[in-house]
Structures are given as structure tokens and as C-alpha cells.
Amino acid sequence: xxxxxxxxxxxxxxxxxxxxxxxxxxxxxxxxxxxxxxxxxxxxxxxxxxxxxxxxxxxxxxxxxxxxxxxxxxxxxxxxxxxxxxxxxxxxxxxxxxxxxxxxxxxxxxxxxxxxxxxxxxxxxxxxxxxxxxxxxxxxxxxxxxxxxxxxxxxxxxxxxxxx
Amino acid sequence: xxxxxxxxxxxxxxxxxxxxxxxxxxxxxxxxxxxxxxxxxxxxxxxxxxxxxxxxxxxxxxxxxxxxxxxxxxxxxxxxxxxxx
Numbered sequence: 001x002x003x004x005x006x007x008x009x010x011x012x013x014x015x016x017x018x019x020x021x022x023x024x025x026x027x028x029x030x031x032x033x034x035x036x037x038x039x040x041x042x043x044x045x046x047x048x049x050x051x052x053x054x055x056x057x058x059x060x061x062x063x064x065x066x067x068x069x070x071x072x073x074x075x076x077x078x079x080x081x082x083x084x085x086x087x088x089x090x091x092x093x094x095x096x097x098x099x100x101x102x103x104x105x106x107x108x109x110x111x112x113x114x115x116x117x118x119x120x121x122x123x124x125x126x127x128x129x130x131x132x133x134x135x136x137x138x139x140x141x142x143x144x145x146x147x148x149x150x151x152x153x154x155x156x157x158x159x160x161x162x163x164x
Numbered sequence: 165x166x167x168x169x170x171x172x173x174x175x176x177x178x179x180x181x182x183x184x185x186x187x188x189x190x191x192x193x194x195x196x197x198x199x200x201x202x203x204x205x206x207x208x209x210x211x212x213x214x215x216x217x218x219x220x221x222x223x224x225x226x227x228x229x230x231x232x233x234x235x236x237x238x239x240x241x242x243x244x245x246x247x248x249x
Contacts, residue, residue, distance in 0.1 A: 047202065059195075065187050065190050066187070066219075069184065071214040071217065071219070074215060075213040081204075081205055082204075082206075085204070101248060105249075
């Protein structure tokens with residue numbers, strides 16, 4: 001798959017995720033693959049990609065922990081004081097929806113089911129893609145060394161003037 | 165039913181297993197971390213639906229985590245409403 005094809009798939013998924021916001025109280029959503037890639041997002045730019053990767057990889061690991069015990073997660077709801085995270089398995093990936101505590105849960109479930117079905121094919125294609133190779137950033141350039149006023153051999157200098 | 169201390173120790177076990185306790189202690193930690201990254205505080209409860217079965221966990225007033233594996237026919241709506249799930 002070319003980069004342009006992957007981008008087109010992600011854009012299509014982002015458009016599907018945007019429809020979740022029709023349910024009042026949904027702050028945003030993203031899709032995280034088993035290898036921790038965020039392949040689609042429709043959430044405030046306050047949450048940068050690195051944050052979503054960190055949070056998503058923990059949620060994916062939670063799913064793996066259940067799977068290790070023989071439980072295949074279909075849907076999960078994690079409740080915090082004022083918010084909740086709704087999780088839905090889409091293929092081997094997780095659709096993560098961030099919602100306010102007072103969100104209408106039946107509407108959220110229905111919307112998540114529909115979106116999960118719609119993005120399932122694209123998620124499966126992107127899951128099959130190898131993760132992008134991360135090249136380490138180039139080492140920082142050494143700070144410019146301060147050139148000391150060097151005196152020629154045999155000469156001593158003080159404040160720029162030769163001294164005996 | 166399992167009751168786990170904030171450190172993950174089993175305080176009470178009624179039909180649960182050590183594996184379930186270990187898994188839930190780990191899951192609790194992961195949900196806390198995921199919440200922290202997203203700026204969410206105060207984990208209160210978790211409900212999971214599996215292909216076979218369900219699991220419900222919540223933090224009680226002592227800070228202990230109570231884990232339930234309800235029977236398929238059990239109606240959890242009242243508990244869900246109480247926990248805000």
C-alpha cells in the first residue's frame with residue numbers, strides 16, 4: 001500500500017469517526033492498532049498523536065491482558081469521575097471514544113456499532129501494513145565552540161595584548 | 165467476586181481466581197495510565213463485554229477494587245446506573 005492509499009483510508013475513517021460527534025457528549029475518538037499505531041483520529045488537537053499512541057497502547061494492552069485470560073473483548077466502558085472511555089474492538093484494533101460522563105449511552109453504543117462496521121474494512125487493510133520504520137532523530141549538532149584567543153607559541157596574551 | 169486492595173492484594177475472594185486478581189490489578193493500572201495520558205482523573209468503574217461473558221469492576225469508598233463476573237442472565241442495569249456506566 002502506498003502512502004497516498006494509506007492516507008486515503010485514514011481520511012475515510014476520520015470522516016466516519018466525525019459522525020460519532022452527532023451524539024451529544026462525545027468529545028472525540030481514535031483508532032489504535034495492536035502495534036500501537038493511531039490510524040484514524042477525530043479529536044481535538046489538544047490531544048496530539050503521541051498522547052493518543054500512549055493512551056491507545058495501554059488500552060490495547062488491556063485488551064491483550066483479557067485475551068491472555070481467555071476473554072475476547074467486544075466492548076468496554078472505562079468510567080472516570082467526569083468522563084468515560086468507550087472501547088469497541090474493530091478487527092484486532094480498538095475504536096476508542098472519549099465521552100462526557102452524562103453521554104447518552106444507548107445512542108453511543110448504536111453509533112459505535114455503526115462506525116465500527118463502516119471502518120472495519122479499512123482497519124483490516126491498515127492492520128496488514130507493517131508499522132512505519134522509525135528512524136532515530138539525527139544527533140544534535142555540537143554547540144559552536146568558543147574560539148579562545150590563542151596566542152602564537154611562545155607568546156602570552158592578557159586581554160588581547162601580548163605580555164612578557 | 166474479588167476484592168483487591170489498591171496494591172493489588174486479594175482481600176476477599178468468592179469464586180474468583182488468582183489469575184483474575186492479577187489480571188484485574190494490571191488492567192486497573194493500565195486504565196489509570198490511559199486516563200492520565202488523556203487528562204482523565206478518578207477511575208471509578210469498568211465494564212467489559214466479552215464474546216463469552218462480562219466483567220465489572222469498580223472502586224469502593226475504601227479505595228478497594230471490587231471485581232464481579234456476573235452470570236449471563238444477571239441484570240446489571242441497577243448496578244450500572246449506580247456506577248455511572
